[in-house]
Amino acid sequence: MDNWDYDQLADDYGWLFGTAAIIVYLAILVIFLIAYIRIIQKAGYSGWWVLVGIVPVLNVVMFLVFAFSRWPVLRERDALRAGQGYPR
Incomplete structure (x- = not known):
């Protein structure tokens, strides 16, 4: 009877599982970023505003600004409906 103090499978292929986990994580990160x-x-x-998510306090502030401000696409829609053409 061998005295193995560790899991042989995890020891031999642990790098493979770790690499696969990193690849899956990066793929999910790219999908969410897009x-x-x-x-x-x-x-x-x-789309560059997504970089604000990296800055710790600024990301919360910009989230609130985006949530409660009038979006440019809505201003453009309202101007077109009013017959004013595209806003400048």
Whole structure:
């Protein structure tokens, strides 16, 4: 009877499972990043605003600004409905 103090499978293939987990994590991160950019662009803002999410306090402030301000796409829609053409 061998005195193995560790799991042989985890020891031999642990790097493989860790690498696979990192790849899955990065794929999910890219998918969510693209989704966030598309949402911000559909609201009428630049997709670069997604970088604000990295800054700790500023991300909460900008979230509130985006939530309660009048979106550019809505201003444009209202101007078109009023027959004024595209706002400048």
